[in-house]
Amino acid sequence: MQIKALPGFRDFYPEDFAYRRHILExxxxxxxxxxxxxxxxxxxxxxxxxxxKSGEEIVTQLYAFTDKGGREVALRPEMTPTxxxxxxxxxxxxxxxxxxxxxxxxxxxxxxxxxxxREHFQLNCDLIGEAGPAGDAEIIALAVDxxxxxxxxxxDVRVRLSDRRLLNAVLGEVGLPEGQHGLAYQLxxxxxxxxxxxxxxxxxxxxxxxxxxxxxxxxxxxxxWDGLSDAFPAAANAADPLRQVVGTLEAMGxxxxxxxxxxIVRGLAYYTGVVFELFDARGELxxxxxxxxxxHLLEALGGDALPALGFGMGDVVLxxxxxxxxxxxxxxxxxxxxxxxxxxxxxxxxxxxxxxxxDHGFRVEYPLTMTGxxxxxxxxxxxxxxxxxxxxxxxxKRGEVQLKDLGSGEQRxxxxxxxxxxxxGMGLEDSRAPSPQPSQTSHG
Amino acid sequence: MQIKALPGFRDFYPEDFAYRRHILExxxxxxxxxxxxxxxxxxxxxxxxxxxKSGEEIVTQLYAFTDKGGREVALRPEMTPTxxxxxxxxxxxxxxxxxxxxxxxxxxxxxxxxxxxREHFQLNCDLIGEAGPAGDAEIIALAVDxxxxxxxxxxDVRVRLSDRRLLNAVLGEVGLPEGQHGLAYQLxxxxxxxxxxxxxxxxxxxxxxxxxxxxxxxxxxxxxWDGLSDAFPAAANAADPLRQVVGTLEAMGxxxxxxxxxxIVRGLAYYTGVVFELFDARGELxxxxxxxxxxHLLEALGGDALPALGFGMGDVVLxxxxxxxxxxxxxxxxxxxxxxxxxxxxxxxxxxxxxxxxDHGFRVEYPLTMTGxxxxxxxxxxxxxxxxxxxxxxxxKRGEVQLKDLGSGEQRxxxxxxxxxxxxGMGLEDSRAPSPQPSQTSHG
Numbered sequence: 001m002q003i004k005a006l007p008g009f010r011d012f013y014p015e016d017f018a019y020r021r022h023i024l025e026x027x028x029x030x031x032x033x034x035x036x037x038x039x040x041x042x043x044x045x046x047x048x049x050x051x052x053k054s055g056e057e058i059v060t061q062l063y064a065f066t067d068k069g070g071r072e073v074a075l076r077p078e079m080t081p082t083x084x085x086x087x088x089x090x091x092x093x094x095x096x097x098x099x100x101x102x103x104x105x106x107x108x109x110x111x112x113x114x115x116x117x118r119e120h121f122q123l124n125c126d127l128i129g130e131a132g133p134a135g136d137a138e139i140i141a142l143a144v145d146x147x148x149x150x151x152x153x154x155x156d157v158r159v160r161l162s163d164r165r166l167l168n169a170v171l172g173e174v175g176l177p178e179g180q181h182g183l184a185y186q187l188x189x190x191x192x193x194x195x196x197x198x199x200x201x202x203x204x205x206x207x208x209x210x211x212x213x214x215x216x217x218x219x220x221x222x223x224x225w226d227g228l229s230d231a232f233p234a235a236a237n238a239a240d241p242l243r244q245v246v247g248t249l250e251a252m253g254x255x256x257x258x259x260x261x262x263x264i265v266r267g268l269a270y271y272t273g274v275v276f277e278l279f280d281a282r283g284e285l286x287x288x289x290x291x292x293x294x295x296h297l298l299e300a301l302g303g304d305a306l307p308a309l310g311f312g313m314g315d316v317v318l319x320x321x322x323x324x325x326x327x328x329x330x331x332x333x334x335x336x337x338x339x340x341x342x343x344x345x346x347x348x349x350x351x352x353x354x355x356x357x358x359d360h361g362f363r364v365e366y367p368l369t370m371t372g373x374x375x376x377x378x379x380x381x382x383x384x385x386x387x388x389x390x391x392x393x394x395x396x397k398r399g400e401v402q403l404k405d406l407g408s409g410e411q412r413x414x415x416x417x418x419x420x421x422x423x424x425g426m427g428l429e430d431s432r433a434p435s436p437q438p439s440q441t442s443h444g
Numbered sequence: 445m446q447i448k449a450l451p452g453f454r455d456f457y458p459e460d461f462a463y464r465r466h467i468l469e470x471x472x473x474x475x476x477x478x479x480x481x482x483x484x485x486x487x488x489x490x491x492x493x494x495x496x497k498s499g500e501e502i503v504t505q506l507y508a509f510t511d512k513g514g515r516e517v518a519l520r521p522e523m524t525p526t527x528x529x530x531x532x533x534x535x536x537x538x539x540x541x542x543x544x545x546x547x548x549x550x551x552x553x554x555x556x557x558x559x560x561x562r563e564h565f566q567l568n569c570d571l572i573g574e575a576g577p578a579g580d581a582e583i584i585a586l587a588v589d590x591x592x593x594x595x596x597x598x599x600d601v602r603v604r605l606s607d608r609r610l611l612n613a614v615l616g617e618v619g620l621p622e623g624q625h626g627l628a629y630q631l632x633x634x635x636x637x638x639x640x641x642x643x644x645x646x647x648x649x650x651x652x653x654x655x656x657x658x659x660x661x662x663x664x665x666x667x668x669w670d671g672l673s674d675a676f677p678a679a680a681n682a683a684d685p686l687r688q689v690v691g692t693l694e695a696m697g698x699x700x701x702x703x704x705x706x707x708i709v710r711g712l713a714y715y716t717g718v719v720f721e722l723f724d725a726r727g728e729l730x731x732x733x734x735x736x737x738x739x740h741l742l743e744a745l746g747g748d749a750l751p752a753l754g755f756g757m758g759d760v761v762l763x764x765x766x767x768x769x770x771x772x773x774x775x776x777x778x779x780x781x782x783x784x785x786x787x788x789x790x791x792x793x794x795x796x797x798x799x800x801x802x803d804h805g806f807r808v809e810y811p812l813t814m815t816g817x818x819x820x821x822x823x824x825x826x827x828x829x830x831x832x833x834x835x836x837x838x839x840x841k842r843g844e845v846q847l848k849d850l851g852s853g854e855q856r857x858x859x860x861x862x863x864x865x866x867x868x869g870m871g872l873e874d875s876r877a878p879s880p881q882p883s884q885t886s887h888g
Contacts, residue, residue: 002746003493003529006517009486011530014544017482033802035779035809035827038461042453042563043487043549044507044519049447063488065509068553073450075488085447086455095826097812099778100458105487109512119486134812145802251795302446334543335479351695358477358589365479368541368578382539383479 008118088303096129126310192263333384342392452562532747540573570754636707777828786836
């Protein structure tokens with residue numbers, strides 16, 4: 001038998017895991033700098049949690065099944081319903097604004113195409129209880145700073161920014177009746193990607209005025225405030241919150257990342273204000289990140305009426321982009337110090353020393369099977385160790401070891417007692433837990 | 445509607461997440477010090493992967509279902525089959541011994557009792573391609589060092605150590621036929637926990653000699669090598685590998701954690717050598733960790749014949765023990781510096797400064813809605829910030845800020861340009877990515 005991983009699921013061998021960790025740790029570092037706190041929920045939830053928000057139609061994309069207790073359950077396809085459930089359960093006890101992030105693995109059973117995955121990791125950052133544009137800017141800045149943290153510049157990644165309130169005003173200005181707004185959003189969305197003929201036809205058949213559609217097609221060309229005012233002078237007033245968001249991002253020094261783009265709609269029905277997506281600047285890949293404001297969602301899911309906004313950022317497109325740009329880290333060795341014994345009688349002391357160095361936070365290996373010193377040093381090299389520490393009968397008598405720099409080949413005798421200090425002095429990192437920070441005292 | 449989490453699944457609110465992270469980061473730190481590399485596999489696998497090893501009976505405990513492609517799949521109940529699958533697929537390309545660890549979330553659908561969970565996180569450490577007792581000692585030492593890393597001592601946690609080869613010899617010495625070894629293992633296992641009458645009866649009915657059973661019951665009393673030799677003089681020879689393991693642990697300075705305990709069998713059929721479990725010293729909780737040598741498993745799962753051993757350590761009992769011993773970390777604040785603006789005109793400069801400080805790795809917040817300075821400082825306090833930075837029109841003119849220590853109440857003017865350096869000097873931690881270590885150059 002040779003059982004394989006399920007199609008659409010990834011095995012993370014150590015080298016793949018290192019890339020995954022590179023991305024997830026960058027997510028975490030930046031989120032923490034924005035004062036966000038990490039949470040998580042179960043990877044399995046009741047199906048109802050997802051259908052309430054997205055309708056029965058989402059079931060076709062779920063990994064859903066009936067569990068042994070007769071419950072309809074699903075592997076989580078997104079994090080927002082879990083977030084809403086958790087916040088609702090404790091809303092009154094949580095200080096606002098709530099700044100929370102999570103990095104769940106998510107699952108969708110889509111028909112598989114071109115190596116499309118059925119799982120991915122997604123950073124979710126949400127800001128709950130803040131209605132003003134400063135909140136929108138804060139969330140967008142967080143997404144942009146993750147790009148910068150990973151080495152990407154405004155030449156690599158663009159933020160495309162829009163606002164559902166502004167789009168509503170545009171649809172009103174061109175004279176589309178409310179009943180056609182749903183289709184019109186689809187048109188806007190498709191304008192950004194080509195192939196919008198079908199949606200346009202549907203609108204025409206529904207009685208949309210041809211001149212309204214012609215005006216609407218112009219949103220593609222709008223890239224700045226002047227363009228907006230020229231094309232839609234009435235609607236442009238509805239752009240005030242968006243202008244404030246852009247102004248805030250400029251004050252933060254992040255303005256160069258941002259493009260106004262009215263074809264950004266976000267498919268999900270629940271957005272109520274600013275919406276945005278991050279794309280690679282060449283437009284070759286799918287979206288890196290998408291988000292916006294969803295002020296009515298928590299209430300719709302049975303919780304308190306709290307304004308909220310957030311984004312989701314997946315690991316797959318980001319990994320692709322970092323790989324293309326040569327921004328993935330080099331594989332790093334697993335070992336700082338490799339200990340070698342000259343004779344079997346030296347082994348007990350090698351073991352004691354190995355343990356001492358590990359207690360000091362160094363990454364340490366030693367040969368599990370006794371062989372010649374040359375072979376042991378070969379193993380040290382193959383593990384990428386920076387230093388070898390060789391211990392023989394003479395060294396033991398003197399309480400010393402031979403410390404060998406495996407890069408330069410230099411070797412010298414050093415005292416066993418001094419070894420941890422010497423290694424630290426040579427730039428080896430101490431991986432012990434950080435000692436509690438003075439900041440842990442509360443000022444309540 | 446008010447949908448809840450599924451029974452047996454945990455929500456990790458930020459304070460719960462912090463505990464989970466405390467444990468998982470200790471796992472990771474210690475595993476890395478032992479030269480182990482992190483990997484992961486899919487949380488969903490084909491059911492066959494689990495039945496091959498554990499028989500059809502495990503299906504009753506699986507979260508198993510048929511996916512939309514007609515595949516029988518299951519949420520992973522353990523990591524070893526995935527590990528075996530991944531290693532088998534690349535066995536020849538991987539340098540031996542393979543030192544790998546993973547921290548998967550695992551799932552079992554057991555009938556729920558006393559708040560028993562249906563998911564938990566489990567550290568899996570495995571050493572593949574090493575047959576000798578030094579490998580066993582290395583794996584046990586890793587488990588013990590995690591206890592020490594978390595602040596637990598040999599007074600809190602005990603390693604109970606046995607060996608399937610030794611147990612086989614004991615069963616032979618007391619005169620139990622091979623056909624009864626399976627039941628005899630159950631008896632040994634239950635001897636350690638009381639209630640072994642039923643298994644004993646089954647053995648008697650199966651024709652086990654009564655004096656054999658009487659001798660077997662004595663294993664409970666064996667705590668050291670002398671006790672072993674007295675009770676089972678012939679079998680004691682089979683204890684040589686175990687003696688070497690204990691000797692190695694003693695050389696590492698970890699001997700004080702270890703007890704010989706022949707009632708440790710490990711339920712799983714696939715163990716072939718040393719087996720061990722970690723328990724709280726008072727014996728009040730379930731096992732913290734269990735593992736051992738499984739030299740034939742990889743081959744049985746369709747891979748190469750490679751000796752292997754490893755352990756699994758769950759987060760739930762460990763969390764319980766740390767909580768009981770008062771060893772969980774205090775909640776730490778989410779913010780280093782809170783910026784406050786005196787007038788709305790100061791906000792752009794506050795935003796620029798916020799971004800500068802975040803770029804320097806500090807955790808920074810500022811008010812998203814403009815209010816009075818007093819209220820802003822109140823928010824700073826409620827977020828546990830160590831420092832407030834207040835910026836008013838006069839400060840802007842002078843290129844300065846008011847830096848206020850929220851613990852002591854002290855306040856002074858400092859230059860904006862110097863602020864990052866001053867904050868670092870006051871012990872705030874820089875959370876930027878560590879710069880690449882010199883050790884990243886290879887010595888191939």
